[in-house]
Amino acid sequence: ETGVTQSPTHLIKTRGQQVTLRCSSQSGHNTVSWYQQALGQGPQFIFQYYREEENGRGNFPPRFSGLQFPNYSSELNVNALELDDSALYLCASSGDRDDEQYFGPGTRLTVT
């Protein structure tokens, strides 16, 4: 076990809706990264938060946003959901930006 948890395990949303996914990092980890894994693809980097500030962003539109809290939890928010947003979303925490990343089990999002 990595000590990183995610909720919910899976959910179904309708196109146009908004969704919030949650991640609980290992205690003491100040960095969290979010990845999207679409069917048949490897995980793709969405963004990273370091000490509650965005520290890098992949090729995702602004309707993907995040928050990181002092209690080692974080959120991924997606607005105006599209069918292509259906994927497994993974979060990974690390002790610092350059450290090994520990992954959660993911949240499976289905957009209909």
Place this chain on the structure above:
Amino acid sequence: ILNVEQSPQSLHVQEGDSTNFTCSFPSSNFYALHWYRWETAKSPEALFVMTLNGDEKKKGRISATLNTKEGYSYLYIKGSQPEDSATYLCAFRHSGYSTLTFGKGTMLLVSP
């Protein structure tokens, strides 16, 4: 855009067989190469972090080698067991960035 390729896409072997997979990555601006083992419905589990050209790491029956000059890494499993069945992901870390670029993975199935 960084390109990380893994081959084969999937592999089906018999218990006791030895097997290997390949990960190819950009040979410039190399920082680290990560291998993960990912069982269905679980978190990706870190196997190795490799940083030096010529590195060879071993964990039980699993070992990995690294060639940063030509941009490839091999993962070997000796005497495969059914519990080795999983998807094996490699991820490249570019110098100057703390994010990971993943391949699509190799799905291994080991039959008893």
